[in-house]
Amino acid sequence: MPFDDDLPSSAPKDSSETSGLRRGLTNYGDKGFSLFLRKAFIKGSGYTDGALEKPVIGIASTGSAYNPCHGNMPQLVEALKRGIQHAGGLPMEFPTISIGESFSAPTSMYLRNLMSMDTEEMLRAQPMDAVVLIGGCDKTVPAQLMGAASAGIPAIQLITGSMLTGSHRGERVGACTDCRRYWGKFRAGEIDGVEIADVNSRLVASVGTCSVMGTASTMACIAEALGMTVPGCATPPAVTSDRMRIAEETGTCIVDMARQRRTIDKILTPAAFENAMRVLLAIGGSTNGIVHLTAIAGRMGLEVDLAALDRMSRETPVLVDLKPSGTQYMEDFHDAGGMTTLLRELKPLLNLEALTVTGRTLGEELERGEPAFNQNVVRPFLQPIYPQGGIAVLRGNLAPGGAIIKQSAADAGLMEHEGRAVVFENMEDLAARIDSDELDVTPEDVLVLKNIGPKGGPGMPEAGYIPIPQKLAKAGVKDIIRISDGRMSGTAFGTIVLHVTPEAAVGGPLAYVQNGDRIRLSLSNREISVLISDEEMRRRSEARPVVIPTGDRGYHKLFLQSVTQADTGVDFDFLQATTLNGAVPRT
CATH class of the missing domain: 3.50.30.80 (IlvD/EDD C-terminal domain-like)
Known part of the structure; x- marks a missing residue:
């Protein structure tokens, strides 16, 4: 019977293990009626019974007119749906809030935890067997990974991709390292108002995230290092056909994840976080990356140890020649083979047995990758851009809980x-x-x-x-x-x-x-x-005793009541996972 709440005998009977539209049925005291009502309303959108029996794949869409970093969202969703449908899944797009770095007051970081809560609750509230998280701008990828880690279902990250570089008076430029460099020239009186206005129209040549190794590019690389993307997802520019093909491949992969019930806890392991820390150091990545990694790990009941990070930094050189630590841009990194090229150089330092979203290990994916070729963006391990990792951890009486410096820049x-x-x-x-x-x-x-x-x-x-x-x-x-x-x-x-x-x-x-x-x-x-x-x-x-800030109402009050310090990820204390005895194991 199409509305019988009993599942086939081979399926798990526990309601938390049901699939498709039967997941998370609203409780009216009658499961059969709940499913009947749900199917009646969704059929208003033109779905057939056959379509509704397929694995349901949620697509967390974060497009916004205030977020040009996600300006290619419609094309990504189209390609992603194509991949999902080809693999036999039913794509269901839904919105969450979107955080555009340049348009979020008082700061995008203030809203990261809110976006993570929005993501988590929508994954719990709506019936889906797995989810694709589409993000790119600085705080969106960590927010989505935090929310998905807490929700626990099969999940995969799809990066929006970096912008193209522009040209100003014969010089190649890109946001946002060159933004800061030119503004510094303007403040120093080295260029005039006419030139600063001119370069303002040249720095961002297309939609997409910053074209240097800023936080957005850092989190893209970290997501791939964690095993949370299909191979090659981190580096294709936003407006390229490579990015669209990655989206289609992501759609195929997520259907397999749903069928195999390859949940996020199988990917986000201590080994995966160690790999991500290595990559953060080797790319000369954003200092924000360690805050975000710590927050994601905290959702899995893991702790990123700053002392361990610093030890890794002493033996993990910066290998990627990208601004601000180097000279080039994300599209150059992509042309050089992207993360596959980098991970091969780091291979002796990596946990190659770590599982990825494909169901294969990191080591297996590297064996399947494009053959190595001559390029000048990813340096050989013994000829680095900088001899140690991009980030060093400092301590002293000014920072008993630690502080960070980006030594490579x-x-x-x-x-x-x-x-x-x-x-x-x-x-x-x-x-x-x-x-x-x-x-x-x-x-x-x-x-x-x-x-x-x-x-x-x-x-x-x-x-x-x-x-x-x-x-x-x-x-x-x-x-x-x-x-x-x-x-x-x-x-x-x-x-x-x-x-x-x-x-x-x-x-x-x-x-x-x-x-x-x-x-x-x-x-x-x-x-x-x-x-x-x-x-x-x-x-x-x-x-002069300090008066700790408090808020009067709403999210501001919740934030100030609950936010933790930098060394624990600036997450909300009530969102972090703990073990049964309250201790948090280190990675």
Whole structure:
């Protein structure tokens, strides 16, 4: 009987194991009626009984007029549906919120957890045997992976892809490292208003994510390293036929995942996270990548150990020649063989037995990949762009919970430095004084920005890329040490210490740094310290106790009540998985 809630005898009887339209039936006290009602309404869209008996594949669509990074969404969905239908599945597209990096206030990071909750709840609420998550812009991929990890069904990530590069007066340019470089020239008076307006129309040549190794490209590479995409998904530009073919292949793969019940917990294992950490270091990836990886791992009951990351960094060189650590762009990385080329260079350091969404191991996929060929984007292991991983972990009395520096995009001459603190209490203070001729600052000083962490921002804005004070920029200064409890864009560069933990807004040591304090940065010792005594730090904290920010209503209130620190992923505490005894195993 078509509306009998009994399944075939070979199928599991537990309601949590049912498939297709029978998954998650609304409880009216009569399962048969629930299925009858569901099928009646969906038939209003023209579906036949035959179509409705196929594996149901959800498509989490994140297209938005505010998100040009996802501007190719209609074409991706079309190709994806084609693959799903060819493999015998029923594609069901549905929307979730979309986060466009340049259009999200106060910061896209503030909304990442909301998007993860939206994704998780829609995966739970709607009947689907598996889901394809379409994302690309910085916070969308981690949000989707976090939500899918919590929901637990078979899932696969489809990346939207990077934009094409443009040309400005004969120079190849692309967002957003070149955005920052040209804006720095404009602030320093090296180019005029006419040229900055001209380059503004050249930096973004098509829809898609940033064309350098920013956070979007980093998360694309990490998703593939985790085994959460079909091979080759990370690098094809958004507007190419390669990207469309990847979408169709993704559709075929997800139907197989649904039939085999290849759930996300089989992919997101400790071995997979270790592989992703290796890749993050080898690509000179965004510092945001470690926050997002930590949050995704936390949804699986795993902890990313910063000490382990730093140990890996000492033995994993930067191999990919992309801005901001190198010179080239994502389309060049794709032409060089993409992740397959990189993973082969990293092969001795990888867990090759890690399972991927295809049902094959990472090692098996590398054997099936395109043969190696001569190229100049991915360097040989012994001829790296930078001898260690892109990210180093710092500790000291200024950051007892850790801090991060992107060493591959910093000034080597500033890596062992002691200087005078020039302190900004918050973003408003920074905006008011950074370009003042009265600002007491020299190139040897250390800029300190407080209260831009998870709670202080709120949402940990990318304001850690503190601009060079204008009077120094006009004097030709290109870099200065900068320290904050916030983040910076993966497209940014400079000697910048980020993610200082605990943040100032919750009473971390950063809150008590004063103008004129001496600060020491030592990369060799992995140290970031303020040179005052513990007694003086206690005296300052007692004299000016911190009032932790709270919210009045809605999501703002929930965020400030629940958000964790950078070292645990800036996720909500109630969304992180734990083991039975409450401990969280390390990766």
